Amino acid sequence: MKKILFLxxxxxxxxxxxxxxxxxxxxxxxxxxxxxxxxxLYHLTKKIGHRLSGSxxxxxxxxxxxxxxxxxxxxxVIMQECKVPHWNRGNGDFAKVVQVNSKKEVIELNALALGxxxxxxxxxxxxxxxxxxELEKRKDEVKGKIVFYNYGFNQSFVETFKAxxxxxxxxxMGASRAAKYGAVACLIRSLSGSTDNFPHTxxxxxxxxxxxxxxxxxxxxxxxxxNELASKNKIIxxxxxxxxxxxxxxxxxxxxxxxxxxxxNEYITVGGHLDSWDVGEGAHDDGAGCVQTMEVLRVxxxxxxxxxxxxxxxxxxxxxxxxxxxxxYATKALENNEQHIFALESDAGGFTPRGFTFKASEAxxxxxxxxxxxxxxxxxxxxxxxxxxxxxxxxxxKLKTVLAGFRPDGQRYFDFHHTAxxxxxxxxxxxxxxxxxxxxxxxYLVDQFGL
Amino acid sequence: MKKILFLxxxxxxxxxxxxxxxxxxxxxxxxxxxxxxxxxLYHLTKKIGHRLSGSxxxxxxxxxxxxxxxxxxxxxVIMQECKVPHWNRGNGDFAKVVQVNSKKEVIELNALALGxxxxxxxxxxxxxxxxxxELEKRKDEVKGKIVFYNYGFNQSFVETFKAxxxxxxxxxMGASRAAKYGAVACLIRSLSGSTDNFPHTxxxxxxxxxxxxxxxxxxxxxxxxxNELASKNKIIxxxxxxxxxxxxxxxxxxxxxxxxxxxxNEYITVGGHLDSWDVGEGAHDDGAGCVQTMEVLRVxxxxxxxxxxxxxxxxxxxxxxxxxxxxxYATKALENNEQHIFALESDAGGFTPRGFTFKASEAxxxxxxxxxxxxxxxxxxxxxxxxxxxxxxxxxxKLKTVLAGFRPDGQRYFDFHHTAxxxxxxxxxxxxxxxxxxxxxxxYLVDQFGL
Numbered sequence: 001m002k003k004i005l006f007l008x009x010x011x012x013x014x015x016x017x018x019x020x021x022x023x024x025x026x027x028x029x030x031x032x033x034x035x036x037x038x039x040x041l042y043h044l045t046k047k048i049g050h051r052l053s054g055s056x057x058x059x060x061x062x063x064x065x066x067x068x069x070x071x072x073x074x075x076x077v078i079m080q081e082c083k084v085p086h087w088n089r090g091n092g093d094f095a096k097v098v099q100v101n102s103k104k105e106v107i108e109l110n111a112l113a114l115g116x117x118x119x120x121x122x123x124x125x126x127x128x129x130x131x132x133x134e135l136e137k138r139k140d141e142v143k144g145k146i147v148f149y150n151y152g153f154n155q156s157f158v159e160t161f162k163a164x165x166x167x168x169x170x171x172x173m174g175a176s177r178a179a180k181y182g183a184v185a186c187l188i189r190s191l192s193g194s195t196d197n198f199p200h201t202x203x204x205x206x207x208x209x210x211x212x213x214x215x216x217x218x219x220x221x222x223x224x225x226x227n228e229l230a231s232k233n234k235i236i237x238x239x240x241x242x243x244x245x246x247x248x249x250x251x252x253x254x255x256x257x258x259x260x261x262x263x264x265n266e267y268i269t270v271g272g273h274l275d276s277w278d279v280g281e282g283a284h285d286d287g288a289g290c291v292q293t294m295e296v297l298r299v300x301x302x303x304x305x306x307x308x309x310x311x312x313x314x315x316x317x318x319x320x321x322x323x324x325x326x327x328x329y330a331t332k333a334l335e336n337n338e339q340h341i342f343a344l345e346s347d348a349g350g351f352t353p354r355g356f357t358f359k360a361s362e363a364x365x366x367x368x369x370x371x372x373x374x375x376x377x378x379x380x381x382x383x384x385x386x387x388x389x390x391x392x393x394x395x396x397x398k399l400k401t402v403l404a405g406f407r408p409d410g411q412r413y414f415d416f417h418h419t420a421x422x423x424x425x426x427x428x429x430x431x432x433x434x435x436x437x438x439x440x441x442x443x444y445l446v447d448q449f450g451l
Numbered sequence: 452m453k454k455i456l457f458l459x460x461x462x463x464x465x466x467x468x469x470x471x472x473x474x475x476x477x478x479x480x481x482x483x484x485x486x487x488x489x490x491x492l493y494h495l496t497k498k499i500g501h502r503l504s505g506s507x508x509x510x511x512x513x514x515x516x517x518x519x520x521x522x523x524x525x526x527x528v529i530m531q532e533c534k535v536p537h538w539n540r541g542n543g544d545f546a547k548v549v550q551v552n553s554k555k556e557v558i559e560l561n562a563l564a565l566g567x568x569x570x571x572x573x574x575x576x577x578x579x580x581x582x583x584x585e586l587e588k589r590k591d592e593v594k595g596k597i598v599f600y601n602y603g604f605n606q607s608f609v610e611t612f613k614a615x616x617x618x619x620x621x622x623x624m625g626a627s628r629a630a631k632y633g634a635v636a637c638l639i640r641s642l643s644g645s646t647d648n649f650p651h652t653x654x655x656x657x658x659x660x661x662x663x664x665x666x667x668x669x670x671x672x673x674x675x676x677x678n679e680l681a682s683k684n685k686i687i688x689x690x691x692x693x694x695x696x697x698x699x700x701x702x703x704x705x706x707x708x709x710x711x712x713x714x715x716n717e718y719i720t721v722g723g724h725l726d727s728w729d730v731g732e733g734a735h736d737d738g739a740g741c742v743q744t745m746e747v748l749r750v751x752x753x754x755x756x757x758x759x760x761x762x763x764x765x766x767x768x769x770x771x772x773x774x775x776x777x778x779x780y781a782t783k784a785l786e787n788n789e790q791h792i793f794a795l796e797s798d799a800g801g802f803t804p805r806g807f808t809f810k811a812s813e814a815x816x817x818x819x820x821x822x823x824x825x826x827x828x829x830x831x832x833x834x835x836x837x838x839x840x841x842x843x844x845x846x847x848x849k850l851k852t853v854l855a856g857f858r859p860d861g862q863r864y865f866d867f868h869h870t871a872x873x874x875x876x877x878x879x880x881x882x883x884x885x886x887x888x889x890x891x892x893x894x895y896l897v898d899q900f901g902l
Binding site for chain 1 (some may be wrong): 611
């Protein structure tokens with residue numbers, strides 16, 4: 001009996017593999033030849049532009065997302081309401097050197113207030129601090145000064161995201177750690193290893209125990225310049241920011257759905273986040289992930305694919321400064337007793353595909369790794385443990401959903417991240433589309449074979 | 452006895468692997484943190500610029516290469532003379548629509564004469580030909596007309612180099628194939644899948660049996676436009692080119708050398724080509740390969756590495772339109788009874804590393820693949836059969852040298868290849884340096900363990 005079963009199963013398995021490879025080739029051909037993601041990205045970036053939570057542009061973007069999901073073939077589109085923080089930078093951030101030793105001298109610095117920071121001004125001496133260890137050692141020198149954290153990206157990390165993880169705390173916590181010792185303002189070296197001078201904004205958080213001092217990021221060339229100047233001279237910097245947190249605003253997750261034919265209460269989510277920082281056009285972060293998500297929907301509909309499970313294509317609200325969209329999505333899923341077996345996020349830029357990381361059991365990862373040969377021809381065949389994505393994190397916390405993060409090549413990401421330079425022109429059409437190809441393949445395989 | 456040997460060998464092997472990984476990490480750290488390749492590329496592209504064989508700029512570039520090889524630490528630098536073709540485009544290539552049906556109407560086309568083509572002019576009706584099969588079918592309609600080959604890059608190929616290989620014959624042979632049937636000029640759709648309108652030049656070759664008609668490449672947007680116009684209307688195009696082949700010029704391969712300590716007559720070559728087309732700055736093609744080659748030299752010297760074999764770092768002359776540099780290099784190697792065991796070329800752009808291809812025996816490839824885990828952390832771990840590079844090809848033909856080609860990600864390459872857009876700004880510093888890291892690792896491993 002066992003032998004007979006064996007003889008029956010082998011051919012079935014082989015056929016499935018051949019059919020899978022053939023369908024996957026169709027996915028790739030359809031996206032690379034007829035893909036809409038790049039045109040959609042053009043609209044999102046050039047016609048709508050950046051779209052911070054609480055802005056009018058965000059609402060324009062979510063309305064456009066609803067329309068585009070329908071065009072791409074969603075059975076239905078749900079506009080899922082959530083309250084989001086509403087921070088506004090105001091106008092006229094600046095920082096400039098105004099005095100070098102006893103000499104008046106104006107040197108403009110390319111600076112941008114950090115997200116969520118309060119407006120304020122300072123005119124004070126700069127103290128350069130390379131890291132928090134140095135801050136602790138020199139805490140008695142900080143009072144009344146502007147603390148400039150010059151902690152750089154560690155260029156020896158091959159993975160740029162590791163450098164970001166390593167340096168991130170200076171943006172997040174630097175201001176309050178400095179305010180604790182009496183600093184009047186905070187400057188940070190932008191979280192980047194690029195060769196240009198664009199300042200990089202991004203979320204910071206105040207510790208309510210200390211004064212909420214202004215905080216700005218400097219472009220790397222100006223960070224180098226200030227570091228050099230201030231390590232040899234007494235430098236006075238004049239700076240001003242106008243950030244303000246308003247009352248929470250109403251925003252929406254945009255959810256396109258394809259109903260499952262066999263297991264309609266098993267959900268597979270693929271998404272990116274629709275909000276962006278308030279500079280540039282949010283092209284790589286995360287317009288790319290949004291249009292790739294809709295491309296996965298479009299290609300499956302175009303190829304007349306009938307999913308076994310219910311597929312959800314989600315443009316999440318408010319990843320950048322609150323994660324409210326992701327939290328509401330998971331909360332509602334729990335309330336509705338939906339069984340979310342898998343979620344994939346694309347939020348690392350529209351670059352050439354290299355792999356996926358997973359938050360899964362060893363057994364699940366091993367199953368996924370049996371698909372490696374099906375992904376390899378399309379580039380994303382590094383399949384390793386690692387995080388999924390910020391927006392889908394709550395699904396894992398609340399519903400134990402297996403998570404995946406799309407991992408394109410990261411060498412250029414932090415040239416653009418949270419800058420005025422994150423524009424449509426920085427995205428290559430084929431790299432963007434190939435990302436969608438690999439995402440569609442993974443969604444297809446999980447839908448076919450479960451986890 | 453066997454058992455004892457086994458016990459002895461295992462620890463030795465483990466130690467070697469650990470030491471290799473540690474030295475490789477040093478290579479990576481040194482290049483990513485202190486690498487000079489990007490600064491060298493700035494000089495080559497911005498201070499010297501494009502450098503077609505026979506141009507003054509080529510000689511400036513080779514003199515700079517000699518100086519830079521010395522600075523990077525070469526034991527000696529050989530300037531190896533070779534005669535190279537000397538083609539000059541002249542000034543004022545153009546192609547424009549001048550009549551649509553009976554109406555005079557001027558539409559400028561973004562056009563560039565193909566390399567090696569003869570100057571000439573035409574004012575004639577356009578016939579759009581999608582491929583050579585169609586040419587044969589419609590050969591009686593061609594006489595007196597301008598043949599426009601609109602054969603596009605096949606976007607469904609994941610590897611862009613496959614699309615280039617597929618479409619390349621229209622640039623190489625299109626003019627003479629059309630002239631055979633009486634065409635007065637030839638236009639081709641540029642060999643690219645980009646979203647812009649830059650025309651791409653590159654080598655063509657006349658068949659001496661037919662008239663040497665002018666030949667130009669069109670930018671893709673203008674190719675689309677002309678295709679649409681001419682498939683519905685009678686279109687007259689006016690065009691002019693001024694290309695001319697002069698007498699051969701003298702040029703030099705620039706060869707830096709590190710003498711081998713154990714096997715000085717076993718040579719390992721790593722190189723790129725120093726010449727470029729005569730538009731843009733030859734940044735990806737192949738300034739990148741040249742500066743990566745010198746970076747490999749620099750890092751090995753900086754880390755005080757004593758090679759077992761003799762290492763050669765070569766900036767080849769005349770890859771683009773003659774391959775004279777590569778031929779002279781192999782001919783001299785044969786004359787001198789040098790034993791060239793391995794050669795690696797970087798000529799696919801300064802993009803993020805993905806792997807190497809090899810021209811080797813199965814056994815050699817298997818040996819190389821045992822190093823996969825040492826390359827994987829740095830990105831170039833796809834180790835497959837395939838070509839090496841044009842300049843090193845003659846080494847394999849004449850001396851049976853094992854060849855390798857560095858294979859960075861190719862999605863963006865044909866956005867820049869042979870265009871005015873192939874400039875310094877199109878190269879990302881970290882992608883360029885990571886390429887050099889992986890090249891240095893491979894050279895190190897071949898030097899240590901042979902093939």
